[in-house]
Amino acid sequence: MKLHVDWTACDGRGVCTELLEEVLVEDDWGFPVARDGQRSPTVPPPLEAAARQAVDRCPMLALKLRSR
Amino acid sequence: MTSVAEAPVARVERRLLDGELGLDAHLARHGRLPVLDGSQIIGMARDAGLTGRGGAGFPVWRKLSAVAAGGGAAVVVANGAEGEPASKKDRALLAYQPNLVLDGLQLVATATTAEGAHLYAPKAALPALRALLAARAAAGLDRRPVTLHAAPDAFVSGEESAVVSAINGRGAVPADKRIRVVQAGVGGAPTLVQNVETLAHLALIARYGAGWFLSAGTPDEPGTFLATISGAVRRPGVVEAGYGVPLGELIAAAGGATMHLQAVLIGGYHGGWVPADPALPVSRQTLQPYGASPGAGVIVALPAGACGLGETARITGYLAEQVAGQCGPCINGLPRMAATLADLAARRPRAGLAAEAERLARLVSGRGACHHPDGTARLVLSAMRIFEADVAAHLNGRCLAAEGQR
Amino acid sequence: MSDALWYFARGSGVVSIVLLTIVVVLGIGSRSGKPAFGLPRFAVSLLHRNAALLAVVLVAGHVISLLFDPYAQLRLFDIVLPFAGNYRPVWQGLGTLAFDLLVAIIVTSLLRHRLGARTWRVVHWLAYLCWPVALVHGLGTGSDNGTWWLWTISIACAVTVAAAVGWRLSTGFSRFPARAERRVAPRLRKELEEVR
Structure with a gap:
């Protein structure tokens, strides 16, 4: 699965970077950065549940999981 | 494909910009568009290897196919917005050979079975285009009416999703790309946005064939x-x-x-x-x-004598001012990057200044709705490489360009 | 039996306002983006949601018990329509109003992914109306109004929310005070008239 960030919605509240710290880190301003450097970072299968929770908990609904 | 066994030529050559002004001269020189069906137009674009001339260079036939496959009422948009201050070619084309652009717009409308056709261009270009559309209508040239839209004079206003957003009446603001405009664009319909130069090329390909188009350029990048x-x-x-x-x-x-x-x-x-x-x-x-x-x-x-870092700092500052304002990494990262470049250009060295510029460039890349942060980062990274000697000199309080050493 | 209903209604009402206070404070805490109350951000957010769902259960108990209570004489439409009750209509009406707002906030939150962030956020702002209305309702109605312990609880709740709102409005609220505000550049909205 890939994690898509809608940057027009993201407010850098930092929930996803806590729930998915294996995939995301925070930049200088609190916005998520993909550790793998991809535009839509890859979510390995063991982290899919955490990714789903991040999508669900994002206060701005800025995250989407997609299969490719 | 071309049957002539000679290599294509890569030289200065007038094709689009050749010929006299005006509709009569256009018809005398090129004639009316041949009658082609959708698959013929897409096939010609594919055989010619025509790519988008707005900057991204995406194959035209693939975008055409995607919109045509979308089903239902598609929309086509000729994009003449030219927010880039150093670019004048779209305005020149619309001023000198607008008929090729309008021909091309009708061709892509046919190829995608579009119902709506739009032309989005700087406000100053519109009165002449309106008069020309009336003349073409009188001559029975355009099957589909064309709606004109004024593009705001801003750097990102020509970005594909910004064009769609502007025509939808929500401002020329780039959108998230999870749903692409070829799937849902103007009014939610599958939408083709194509640069005006690309459309003009297509108008010539329809008349003179893919083989003719391939006779210019390189085998991999024809035209x-x-x-x-x-x-x-x-x-x-x-x-x-x-x-x-x-x-x-x-x-x-x-x-x-x-x-x-x-x-x-x-x-x-x-x-x-x-x-x-x-x-x-x-x-x-x-x-x-x-x-x-x-x-x-x-x-x-x-x-020689002009400082490349100074010029890069000026452009980066401009690009930082031209952010659309939606995406956090861009609105925070670009001003910081511009300030870092400005310090470097003005020889205000501090520890890690050059590394900071490169770090910021990599940090913002790929993290926006459009490619504005990516493009700005590309410029900065290329400057750090090409002007490497001057970067080192600036960190020591000197400027090679000013000293006449470059 | 009828006394038991009345006692339950009063008790659940008081517990509800305490829970709603906690929900409001946790909501403000999760908005900050800072790890608040010694908890990570996502935990504050989850606790906010779970406390809200618990509060809904309590409020539902409060309303249902009153529906069967002979003193309150609550009719079904009094649950929805404020200020039409037989028993202290104004004070009871505030309760109905707070209940309606609470239902709107909860339903839009559960459907958040379908409604979109904007609609959800606009409705969620009603929490700042819902909570004080609920508090005043509790102070004015029932047989406990004027008791020292209800005033103590209410004042404690009010002070807690006021402190949280004060924190919300302070400059130290955001994690990144120097962060640029996201706002679409006005120049992109200009010159958009359709020419023909």
């Missing part, structure tokens, strides 16, 4: 492109040439350099700096090692 040449040249302006044209020939077509050149910015403010090597072919393939590409054909010649 001609419009270049806007500015900076230290005698006659700044718009020049047409085949892809792969040596940089020196393009500069010569603009009247030649006014003084010894230090470097050349290719691809515009989102492009990259390359050495001022007259033999360097201008094509995607040959510029790729420099992190540059022909983009929308913008060429800025930097004379």
